[in-house]
Amino acid sequence: MNENPETGAPLPPHRTLTTYYAADEERSAYVRDVFDRSAKHYDTIEKIFGNGGLLYRRMSMRFSGMKPGMKVLDVAIGTAAVASNAAKIVGPTGQVFGVDPNRAMMNEARKKFDGPLTQGVAQALPFADDTFDFVTMGLALRHVSDLKAAFSEYHRVLKPGGKLWILEGHIAKSKIGYALTWLVWAKIVPGLTLLFTRSRDAKEFMDYYWDTVDQCVPPEEIVAALDSVGFQHARTNVTMPGAFCEYKGQKAEA
Numbered sequence: 001m002n003e004n005p006e007t008g009a010p011l012p013p014h015r016t017l018t019t020y021y022a023a024d025e026e027r028s029a030y031v032r033d034v035f036d037r038s039a040k041h042y043d044t045i046e047k048i049f050g051n052g053g054l055l056y057r058r059m060s061m062r063f064s065g066m067k068p069g070m071k072v073l074d075v076a077i078g079t080a081a082v083a084s085n086a087a088k089i090v091g092p093t094g095q096v097f098g099v100d101p102n103r104a105m106m107n108e109a110r111k112k113f114d115g116p117l118t119q120g121v122a123q124a125l126p127f128a129d130d131t132f133d134f135v136t137m138g139l140a141l142r143h144v145s146d147l148k149a150a151f152s153e154y155h156r157v158l159k160p161g162g163k164l165w166i167l168e169g170h171i172a173k174s175k176i177g178y179a180l181t182w183l184v185w186a187k188i189v190p191g192l193t194l195l196f197t198r199s200r201d202a203k204e205f206m207d208y209y210w211d212t213v214d215q216c217v218p219p220e221e222i223v224a225a226l227d228s229v230g231f232q233h234a235r236t237n238v239t240m241p242g243a244f245c246e247y248k249g250q251k252a253e254a
């Protein structure tokens, strides 16, 4: 991987996962392919949890300071799980933009989200500096090639005072907590996914979800990376142990 001159050494979100691809250079192509194959099942997986994840996203974004009238960028929009809820918060006086590298996921997003959609990656956002009041990213941090490059881009496109909200998977640290998290996310959820979708591709996607969350760099490194690109108040909090955590930060006021 090439070094990013602006942000120093790259920080990949996890080690090479050879069960899925042979070398780091093949990771992006694998990620594109797995989402191509599972896009039509993504919302079914949300439904297994009674769409509770959608309500959670809305409540958490509101709690984190998203308000009516704001201009929001949802990075890795996927099927619009975050963006459609952000649109409800910002209302008619605000606007939500979505960006994602994957056309199949954005085609699913289009069924329920009518804001602007742009093809692109977190590490090179196709937007001008100081554009957004709020940047969001739901369950996609593990798919970028370089965390620092992505964070640097989030900081660049935020207006002074703008806020960042990132939702990620969480694994409990204690022995028993880890065992329970593994049982739920490595066994039960992929099993239920196969049962409800009848799709091996969708199950593979949930297997990959667990492996990337399990192998993700530790929260302290992610917070340090946010801090290193200039975010103020960079922090993480565990919102649902064994399920979700969040990363937040704010661009300095002008």
Ligand SMILES: C[S@@+](CC[C@H](N)C(=O)[O-])C[C@H]1O[C@@H](n2cnc3c(N)ncnc32)[C@H](O)[C@@H]1O
Pocket (backbone or CB within 6 Å): 031, 035, 075, 076, 077, 078, 079, 080, 081, 082, 099, 100, 101, 102, 105, 120, 121, 122, 123, 137, 138, 139, 140, 143, 144, 145
């Ligand atoms: C698990 S989905 C998350 C969708 C949605 N944000 C949510 O909260 O459910 C992950 C999304 O990340 C996208 N993605 C993969 N690599 C990316 C990158 N480098 N930059 C931005 N998005 C990426 C995928 O195409 C996919 O749509």
